[in-house]
Amino acid sequence: MVYGCGSVGLRIASAAKAAGLETSVGGRNPAKVAEAAAGLGVPWRSAPLDNPAGLASLLRGVQVLVNAAGPMAVTAPALIGACLRGGCHYVDISNELTVFLRAWPLDRAAKRAGITVVPGAGFATAVVEGVAHRVLRKVPDAGAVTIVRSSPGGNRSGGVRRTSSELLAAGGWSVEAGQLIRTPDSIRVFELPEGPRAGVPIGSGEVFAVARATGVPDVAAYYTSRLGPVLSRLAVPLARHWARTGFRLPSAPGRAPAEHGGPADPGGPGREPSRVWVQASNSRGAVAEGWAEAAGTETTAAIAVEAVRRLESGGTAGVLTSGALLGPGAALAVPGIRHGG
Ligand SMILES: NC(=O)c1ccc[n+]([C@@H]2O[C@H](COP(=O)([O-])OP(=O)(O)OC[C@H]3O[C@@H](n4cnc5c(N)ncnc54)[C@H](OP(=O)(O)O)[C@@H]3O)[C@@H](O)[C@H]2O)c1
Incomplete structure (x- = not known):
């Protein structure tokens, strides 16, 4: 059912x-x-x-x-x-x-x-776990995994917008030394396959799932922002504040500073893919990366x-x-x- x-x-x-x-x-x-x-x-x-x-x-x-x-x-x-x-x-x-x-x-x-x-x-969580396992085959003794997710613009359903707003309101969470902790809103710039993107820390299920499934002690997740790093630094605290007061992320593309990984409403015009990029690194500086993408639900x-x-x-x-x-x-x-x- x-x-x-x-x-x-x-x-x-x-x-x-x-x-x-x-x-x-x-x-x-x-x-x-x-x-x-x-x-x-x-x-x-x-x-x-x-x-x-x-x-x-x-x-x-x-x-x-x-x-x-x-x-x-x-x-x-x-x-x-x-x-x-x-x-x-x-x-x-x-x-x-x-x-x-x-x-x-x-x-x-x-x-x-x-x-x-x-x-x-x-897609969100199951695919991230899959990419993390692939990347960790190249760095089996990784101490850190970083997840960066980009979601499409276009029409998003009410359920996706409400969920995105709740994730935004909850702020960033990561696993450090095996413990789930609140992370500060430090915006990072990542070199993704699609180009450089600003990433906003977020506390999503995949942080927990990847830490549990892989045993890697440090796991952090970011969602890309459609704004650059400078505007994101200004806009994200405001967006989090609005989300906490009940404001819902809009459906129109390009208006949300950070978005949830749920694909666009399949009835809507957007068939831009949801993307995930995962990087693993160990204490000797070895680094490996992997990515996955899919359009629609x-x-x-x-x-x-x-x-x-x-x-x-x-x-x-x-x-x-x-x-x-x-x-x-x-x-x-x-x-x-x-x-x-
Ligand atoms: N993991 C992924 O990759 C992924 C992908 C896509 C979506 N999602 C998630 O899936 C969820 C649904 O997305 P959607 O696009 O299908 O949203 P949607 O079209 O807006 O549908 C939301 C559904 O949830 C029901 N609902 C909401 N609150 C409820 C409550 N308190 N009690 C009972 N039913 C309730 C609604 O029932 P009514 O019709 O009665 O209002 C409706 O059937 C979202 O949380 C979204 O983030 C995850």
């Missing part, structure tokens, strides 16, 4: 059905969910997140729930709780640090319930569907990163993802 019939939820449900998986959809608004289900030709159920009994009947007989309702910092706690109670595997496509921090302490509970909880089974749908397939075939329990579930190279092998380095 895919919970959340927004742009990405519909794409995942459609990809799951096309892959031959027994598919249904769910969500909080019965009219919207029924309409989406009719369009896809699949069954549906509806329950809001604040109704545990409703969520229990929503999940009855469901083997895997894919949460596509975002921001997932809001939706994941209730849905993971319902999955634990109902014995249903949980997958989401979040790249939100809060979701990972909430999920990880539930490892024992998930094992007791015989379920697997997998945050981050989308098809790749996120394909990764989520692949995660469902793996969970259906059984053999896992606990809380896993998507890379741990799929295997280090699997996300990069998804059609539509270009990678190199």
Whole structure:
């Protein structure tokens, strides 16, 4: 079952059905969910997140729930709780640090319930983990990994804009010497394959996932800014302040100082790719880099569907990163993802 019939939820449900998986959809608004289900030709159920009994009947007989309702910092706690109670595997496509921090302490509970909880089974997080593993093959004793993500302009869905605003409001977080810490807003300039770009520190799920999955002690993530470094230094504290007061990032291209990695609304005009660049370095100065890119949300749908397939075939329990579930190279092998380095 895919919970959340927004742009990405519909794409995942459609990809799951096309892959031959027994598919249904769910969500909080019965009219919207029924309409989406009719369009896809699949069954549906509806329950809001604040109704545990409703969520229990929503999940009855469901083997895997894919949460596509975002921001997932809001939706994941209730849905993971319902999955634990109902014995249903949980997958989401979040790249939100809060979701990972909430999920990880539930490892024992998930094992007791015989379920697997997998945050981050989308382009953001799964692909970053894949690139990090590739880069670390060249510098196996790396002490630091730096992630830089660029997301497309164009139309972005309400879910992506709300999620981006929450990430912006949360400020920068990184892992240093294995500890998650708040990072100052120091803007850095990176030489990316597409040219020099200013990067704004951000606390995304991939910081946590890459640190967990690789054991590298220092991991930091940046999102590129459409403004140069000088303007970014001025604009980012202001943008973070606005985001904290409830201001939502606009949809028009070029107006946001930093953006979340969710691909553009597939219905919108922007087919510019989401890009990720990963650099690893060790204490002797050895450095290796890798990158990946994909346009649209098809790749996120394909990764989520692949995660469902793996969970259906059984053999896992606990809380896993998507890379741990799929295997280090699997996300990069998804059609539509270009990678190199
Ligand atoms: N990892 C990745 O690469 C990746 C890629 C794309 C998107 N994403 C993430 O996926 C999420 C969805 O994106 P989207 O483009 O599909 O957004 P969208 O089209 O705006 O849809 C958002 C969906 O979430 C539901 N929702 C929001 N808050 C809810 C709540 N409190 N309770 C129940 N349902 C709720 C909405 O339900 P209603 O229709 O009832 O309002 C809607 O179905 C975002 O968080 C985005 O950042 C991740």
